[in-house]
Amino acid sequence: xxxxxxxxxxxxxxxxxxxxxxxxxxxxxxxxxxxxxxxxxxxxxxxxxxxxxxxxxxxxxxxxxxxxxxxxxxxxxxxxxxxxxxxxxxxxxxxxxxxxxxxxxxxxxxxxxxxxxxxxxxxxxxxxxxxxxxxxxxxxxxxxxxxxxxxxxxxxxxxxxxxxxxxxxxxxxxxxxxxxxxxxxxxxxxxxxxxxxxxxxxxxxxxxxxxxxxxxxxxxxxxxxxxxxxxxxxxxxxxxxxxxxxxxxxxxxxxxxxxxxxxxxxxxxxxxxxxxxxxxxxxxxxxxxxxxxxxxxxxxxxxxxxxxxxxxxxxxxxxxxxxxxxxxxxxxxxxxxxxxxxxxxxxxxxxxxxxxxxxxxxxxxxxxxxxxxxxxxxxxxxxxxxxxxxxxxxxxxxxxxxxxxxxxxxxxxxxxxxxxxxxxxxxxxxxxxxxxxxxxxxxxxxxxxxxxxxxxxxxxxxxxxxxxxxxxxxxxxxxxxxxxxxxxxxxxxxxxxxxxxxxxxxxxxxxxxxxxxxxxxxxxxxxxxxxxxxxxxxxxxxxxxxxxxxxxxxxxxxxxxxxxxxxxxxxxxxxxxxxxxxxxxxxxxxxxxxxxxxxxxxxxxxxxxxxxxxxxxxxxxxxxxxxxxxxxxxxxxxxxxx
Numbered sequence: 036x037x038x039x040x041x042x043x044x045x046x047x048x049x050x051x052x053x054x055x056x057x058x059x060x061x062x063x064x065x066x067x068x069x070x071x072x073x074x075x076x077x078x079x080x081x082x083x084x085x086x087x088x089x090x091x092x093x094x095x096x097x098x099x100x101x102x103x104x105x106x107x108x109x110x111x112x113x114x115x116x117x118x119x120x121x122x123x124x125x126x127x128x129x130x131x132x133x134x135x136x137x138x139x140x141x142x143x144x145x146x147x148x149x150x151x152x153x154x155x156x157x158x159x160x161x162x163x164x165x166x167x168x169x170x171x172x173x174x175x176x177x178x179x180x181x182x183x184x185x186x187x188x189x190x191x192x193x194x195x196x197x198x199x200x201x202x203x204x205x206x207x208x209x210x211x212x213x214x215x216x217x218x219x220x221x222x223x224x225x226x227x228x229x230x231x232x233x234x235x236x237x238x239x240x241x242x243x244x245x246x247x248x249x250x251x252x253x254x255x256x257x258x259x260x261x262x263x264x265x266x267x268x269x270x271x272x273x274x275x276x277x278x279x280x281x282x283x284x285x286x287x288x289x290x291x292x293x294x295x296x297x298x299x300x301x302x303x304x305x306x307x308x309x310x311x312x313x314x315x316x317x318x319x320x321x322x323x324x325x326x327x328x329x330x331x332x333x334x335x336x337x338x339x340x341x342x343x344x345x346x347x348x349x350x351x352x353x354x355x356x357x358x359x360x361x362x363x364x365x366x367x368x369x370x371x372x373x374x375x376x377x378x379x380x381x382x383x384x385x386x387x388x389x390x391x392x393x394x395x396x397x398x399x400x401x402x403x404x405x406x407x408x409x410x411x412x413x414x415x416x417x418x419x420x421x422x423x424x425x426x427x428x429x430x431x432x433x434x435x436x437x438x439x440x441x442x443x444x445x446x447x448x449x450x451x452x453x454x455x456x457x458x459x460x461x462x463x464x465x466x467x468x469x470x471x472x473x474x475x476x477x478x479x480x481x482x483x484x485x486x487x488x489x490x491x492x493x494x495x496x497x498x499x500x501x502x503x504x505x506x507x508x509x510x511x512x513x514x515x516x517x518x519x520x521x522x523x524x525x526x527x528x529x530x531x532x533x534x535x536x537x538x539x540x541x542x543x544x545x546x547x548x549x550x551x552x553x554x555x556x557x558x559x560x561x562x563x564x565x566x567x568x569x570x571x572x573x574x575x576x577x578x579x580x581x582x583x584x585x586x587x588x589x590x591x592x593x594x595x596x597x598x599x600x601x602x603x604x605x606x607x608x609x610x611x612x613x614x615x616x617x618x619x620x621x622x623x624x625x626x627x628x629x630x631x632x633x634x635x636x637x638x639x640x641x642x643x644x645x646x647x648x649x650x651x652x653x654x655x656x657x658x659x660x661x662x663x664x665x666x667x668x669x670x671x672x673x674x675x676x677x
Contacts, residue, residue: 105240378421
């Protein structure tokens, strides 16, 4: 990765909000300081990057319950010191057997709700983390889970943003989700920031996982095999034991959903028992001498690769996000890639070789014009794309289309305003208001949740980037004996037949979780990621352009003003879009913003420090120097290392 600034780019700031950390022992960056400190403590005691990442991830379940939970999911991209090939950890569970479009329509729904257990895919996060620990960790499960168990049972000072989330949904909890009120409203009201918050039921869940392997032993020369066997016993307990039974029993009682109506969930213990996390080779593309590694098209990750292929041959000055020309070019390229996401991406056969090919990229690049496109324009390859979903225009709180937005331009599209009776919606993106990276209450009354992230690199060269999400405390009612709720990942599917991501029992919803690994000459050099739903790859793109092309440092790139387009159907209920929409941080500058508006972009100002919450760790294979940088927005992310 370049360390010399590019004269074709805006000059980076001389000072950053935080230092670019450097050392040789180990580095961690995450969305919460306690998780970062936990992971670093594992490195300090001899654990490797995978031991550290798993320990930090289970702590994230406890300290950022508004952003992720055990009932959610995770995807990760990693490389080991022994095998540099980028590998994807697949912790995205599938739709339950009973989750059919017919069932949802029979319930009177035309969208999968954004909150409530009917939207729950099979939880994938816990099993995926256990798989990673078994295959590449070195520590015993009891030692890895000890910090999370301690914080859950003994308590931790609750962060202000957790409290803010609880406060926004407290009426929902009191009126409709009493088990969540019991969990998150001690004494009948939201806790005060800094209050010691405990979750004894979740501590007991983790202790049962440890106990499941307690009887597994082996000879001294087979200690490693015995360690793995103990972890495998915990995986079985999670999938087939008391957790699965409690989920099955709880969701059968109807409860309020984001639709404003009551429904029972369809996930069953048999769905839990049928799922195991897996690993697979990463999908990759080359950009300016670097290999970018992402998930397959069952996630949105390849859309970043497609965008990079569009931008790669362009002049450097067109890749600078801080200028009118650069921001416009980047946004238009992203629209084309995200349109292909809608037409082609899903849990099936996706023609990625064609979508990433030179010929296709050249054809699509020619569509980047001098004016902002207000259309959804997927391309054409040899394999027919799926039917485009109905397009719902983003509405103002008063029920009017957002200023500057005309009627949908795709035939058959429609604009449906959200129900006024809708309850809390834990979606990861925000197409009308700024995206601060934490759950906020919109003027419509919707509450949008978010995501966590953690990166770790160790002195041996093991490196991992992981994005846990789902199962937010506001996703669905808390299951009392477990201390957590289910996620709502199925809201990313469509009930209409024939789309690339139509709801299908046993198929994975197309997730937005999209961590990144960057390699140079076959060696991993950066692990990074961000919360932010549909914006995750858009913000990571800015980082890649500023560091690889512009020569900025990681912290300079993370601090820099961010932007993203909303000119595509959102992945989260109520699945709206803003044709020509562009959300920007005000620090981009009045002149640049005015220039973008002149080009036809429908600009929403998001405040000075509101978009893009990246973190990263870095590695220089030639010198052995490791690095880390973290997001200053929200004052919660943290990097540490030495």
